[in-house]
Amino acid sequence: MPATIALVDDDQHLLTSVTMALEAEGFVVRPHSDPVKALQDLLSKPVDLAVLDIKMPQMDGLELLARLREHSSLPVVFLTSKDAEDDQLYGLSQGADDYITKPFSVRLLVGRIRAILRRADPASSAEGSHALMVRGALVLDEDRHLCTWQGKALALTVTEFLLLKALAQRPGHVKSRNQLMDAAYGDQIYVEDRTIDSHVKRIRKKFRVIDPAFSQIETLYGVGYRYNAP
Numbered sequence: 001m002p003a004t005i006a007l008v009d010d011d012q013h014l015l016t017s018v019t020m021a022l023e024a025e026g027f028v029v030r031p032h033s034d035p036v037k038a039l040q041d042l043l044s045k046p047v048d049l050a051v052l053d054i055k056m057p058q059m060d061g062l063e064l065l066a067r068l069r070e071h072s073s074l075p076v077v078f079l080t081s082k083d084a085e086d087d088q089l090y091g092l093s094q095g096a097d098d099y100i101t102k103p104f105s106v107r108l109l110v111g112r113i114r115a116i117l118r119r120a121d122p123a124s125s126a127e128g129s130h131a132l133m134v135r136g137a138l139v140l141d142e143d144r145h146l147c148t149w150q151g152k153a154l155a156l157t158v159t160e161f162l163l164l165k166a167l168a169q170r171p172g173h174v175k176s177r178n179q180l181m182d183a184a185y186g187d188q189i190y191v192e193d194r195t196i197d198s199h200v201k202r203i204r205k206k207f208r209v210i211d212p213a214f215s216q217i218e219t220l221y222g223v224g225y226r227y228n229a230p
Contacts, residue, residue: 003028003049006049008032010056018109034058050074051078062090077116135227135230145161150210167217176223204217
């Protein structure tokens with residue numbers, strides 16, 4: 001079945017042109033120019049991935065993402081004219097899986113969408129189906145994209161899940177930022193080191209909501225990160 005993409009942008013020209021481009025690539029597209037109505041639609045009829053503008057009236061893309069994250073770990077890509085590095089890092093720190101700035105290449109957008117959908121599909125995992133990783137109090141269920149800590153569930157995005165999986169695969173071993181980039185984004189996509197840092201910070205924050213003493217993800221400054229088994 002073709003993947004369904006929600007596209008939310010108040011620029012009607014862009015909405016039309018990107019919808020046509022994505023449909024030409026075989027996606028089913030649900031375009032929205034009103035972010036409030038888009039939120040209602042996404043919560044009632046989930047899609048495979050959402051592409052959101054940030055600067056929109058009534059509800060900006062960051063608020064829309066926050067509302068979505070209250071209910072869903074749906075993969076989200078920001079497509080926006082806010083191109084400052086701090087804007088990108090902030091968007092990622094709020095739970096976006098990727099961030100693309102305008103003006104943009106349609107080929108790049110399609111490539112990023114396909115990469116995220118592959119990462120979100122357990123069937124594409126080299127480890128096969130029914131892959132369950134248990135590291136003490138941590139359990140990662142790839143088939144169902146579920147993470148639990150001390151028996152309590154955490155809602156992780158696709159990127160966060162893959163980063164945590166990469167770290168937890170070999171407890172005690174250091175993963176460089178480049179290795180984590182490859183694990184989360186693949187070797188065809190380059191992101192800044194600070195992007196990885198933003199994701200790791202958000203992962204820690206989610207664990208500490210459940211367990212304020214959580215300290216398993218260790219930063220080795222200038223080197224990378226390490227997951228220490230409890």
